Amino acid sequence: MSPVEQDQRADAAAREEKELLARLRAGDERAFESLVQSYHGTMIAIAGTYVRTRAVAEEVVQEAWLGVVDGLDRFEGRSSLRTWILRILVNTAMGRGTREARSVPFSSLAAADEHEPAVEPERFRPPGQAFAGNWTAFPGDWSLLPEEKLLGRETLEIVKARIEQLPGAQRTVIAMRDVAGCSAEEVCDLLEISAANQRVLLHRARSKVRAALERHLDA
Amino acid sequence: MPEFREHISCRELVELTSDYIENALSAEDAELMEQHLNYCAGCERYVDEMLRTIRAEGRLREEGVPGETLTPIITAFRERRRS
Numbered sequence: 364m365s366p367v368e369q370d371q372r373a374d375a376a377a378r379e380e381k382e383l384l385a386r387l388r389a390g391d392e393r394a395f396e397s398l399v400q401s402y403h404g405t406m407i408a409i410a411g412t413y414v415r416t417r418a419v420a421e422e423v424v425q426e427a428w429l430g431v432v433d434g435l436d437r438f439e440g441r442s443s444l445r446t447w448i449l450r451i452l453v454n455t456a457m458g459r460g461t462r463e464a465r466s467v468p469f470s471s472l473a474a475a476d477e478h479e480p481a482v483e484p485e486r487f488r489p490p491g492q493a494f495a496g497n498w499t500a501f502p503g504d505w506s507l508l509p510e511e512k513l514l515g516r517e518t519l520e521i522v523k524a525r526i527e528q529l530p531g532a533q534r535t536v537i538a539m540r541d542v543a544g545c546s547a548e549e550v551c552d553l554l555e556i557s558a559a560n561q562r563v564l565l566h567r568a569r570s571k572v573r574a575a576l577e578r579h580l581d582a
Numbered sequence: 583m584p585e586f587r588e589h590i591s592c593r594e595l596v597e598l599t600s601d602y603i604e605n606a607l608s609a610e611d612a613e614l615m616e617q618h619l620n621y622c623a624g625c626e627r628y629v630d631e632m633l634r635t636i637r638a639e640g641r642l643r644e645e646g647v648p649g650e651t652l653t654p655i656i657t658a659f660r661e662r663r664r665s
Contacts, residue, residue, distance in 0.1 A: 390663035392656060399655055403647045421651070428655045432662045480597070482628075487593040496591025501624035505634050513634060514641055522638050541639035547604065558606075566600035573635040 380444055387435055399428065401543075402445070406452050408538035412531035413453075413460035423459050427452040446549050449539065453553055481570035503581040518579065525575035529568050536561060537568035590614045595625045599632050 386394035406427065410420035430451045438447055488497050505513060512518065526537055535554065539545040545553075551561050590598070590611075595618055601607050602615050619626050 390660070392660060395659045396652065396656055399652060400647055401643060403651070404642060404645050425655060429658055429662075432659050435663075480593075481599070482593070482596045484593070487591070496593040497622075498592045498624040502627045502631055504627055505631050514638060519638060519641055519645075522635070523642055526639070526642075537639065541636050542642050544640065544643070547606075562601055562604060562606055565604070566597070569600050569632060569635060570596070572639065573632055576635055576638070577631065 381440075384435075384438065384440070384444065395432075398444075398448075402448060405538045405543040406449070408526060408542065409449070409452060409535050410456045411527070412535045413456035419459065420456075423456045424452065426459075427455040430455060443549070445543065445545065446553065449543070449545070449549075449553055479567055479570075481566070482574070502577065505580060508580060512580065518576065521575055521579045522572055525572050526568070529571060532556075533564050533568035533571075536564040537572070540565055541569070590618055592618075592622060592625050592628075595619075595622075596628055599629055602629070603632060603636070 383394055383398070387398070403424065406424045407417075407420050410423040410427075411417065414420055414423060427448075431448055434447075434451065438444070442450070486499060488494050488499055490496070526534060526542070529537065532554075536550055539550045539553070540547070547558065547561055547565075550556075551558055554561075556564075595615060598607060598611060598615055602612065607615060619629065
């Protein structure tokens with residue numbers, strides 16, 4: 364995409380968001396419903412990293428949506444609507460997490476679990492051998508799989524379940540980036556983590572989801 | 583003294599894959615990665631798998647929200663926007 368096309372796309376997105384905001388402020392239920400549909404799942408995944416149970420995560424997200432409804436008239440458009448909604452969610456979840464005494468600073472969560480390989484070391488030729496560090500057997504070729512196998516219900520359930528089992532910070536980052544479609548900058552800003560930290564968390568999370576898919580698809 | 587590397591192994595490449603997709607590698611690492619991908623079908627598959635994984639993750643966004651969850655939120659919207 365050329366810089367001009369990028370600008371045009373950004374302009375179009377900004378115009379769309381302005382229209383959406385006007386519809387929401389006018390009380391358009393369908394516009395609101397589509398907003399809830401777009402972000403609810405991601406919000407549950409994020410809330411779950413701050414509180415103990417799925418039920419409490421549901422409550423936090425409900426409360427955050429009320430905050431969104433009440434705040435619509437105050438939203439100034441300095442960030443995107445998505446960032447604003449997720450910020451309300453993070454603040455609500457942190458408040459609730461503190462009451463549950465489960466509030467851990469994000470940067471300390473992020474520093475945990477050093478040296479997790481993306482792929483099990485046994486998949487590569489051991490050091491000292493010829494071609495050390497090369498694959499012992501190549502990964503499967505997913506381009507040969509039918510589309511419905513890769514994006515079908517069963518596969519998506521595995522992706523979802525693996526994301527839900529990830530350690531807190533990894534789960535939040537992958538949900539924001541790959542599920543909700545946030546930019547790296549938005550995530551760093553929302554979670555107050557460094558760009559390098561965001562990349563490490565995303566790398567670890569993606570590696571684990573890929574490994575889970577591999578176990579399923581190549582079985 | 584910094585070590586000059588002529589190539590990376592498959593084991594090293596998998597650790598760079600997410601950053602490569604993010605366009606966040608240094609020029610040197612990106613070059614090493616691309617050189618490796620030119621001759622290694624296994625790693626080419628690995629990067630492809632990672633891209634497909636990310637695409638599948640994005641599909642989760644299209645999941646429907648169950649009615650019993652959606653209804654109270656929409657009702658709150660209706661009531662609060664009216665007042």
